[in-house]
Amino acid sequence: MPRYCLALDLKDDPTLIAEYEKYHEKIRPEIAESITGAGITQMEIYRIGNRLFMIMETTDAFSFEEKAAADAANPKVQEWENLMWRYQQALPMAKEGEKWMLMKNIFQLS
Template sequence: MRTVLALDLKDDPALIAEYEQHHRRIWPEIAQHLKQQGVTGMEIYRLGTRMMMVMETDDAVFDAAAMAAATDTDLRVRAWEELMWRFQAPTPWTPAGQKWVPMTRIFDLSQQQD
């Protein structure tokens, strides 16, 4: 399954540069955690301070609630999330207490008729 999520960065060029530097080579434990949770692919794009994540998951393995629980109990993953929150900011539409929020697909070329 493909999920597209959005999140903002704090509007500070130095923080944005540091955030991008962290993502050039994420901690090995983070990559392992994602794969164990059924994430088969992940890309993050940025325009200004707005970010978009495209996450591919294996439906037979991935469970968002289980991933959140694993994130809460793994000290290294929690440390990564706390570090990332130093750079991140919720979008204006993000519910309190959340970070990445799903975007709504409004167009799919494959569903268009010729």
């Protein structure tokens, strides 16, 4: 089962960070459906300061490109993404329009 790790920053404002966390206590059902429907079987988000770290486990058939296309065509997901962008900011090295950035695995204890 593939595992992906991604990073993103929040705006460094305690009030906004608290609101963002509140939204994630119970996400909207249609957002959860878009996640699981894309082949994501497990997802966790961790925070330190204003840095977010996401761990995703997926089916072998999962595709970032297919997930992005499905999200772009889903008005509820777009509404959620626009709302979340109020709290988020791109990492300093992100390209224009890039949000969650895939992290490179540099060590694994086997």
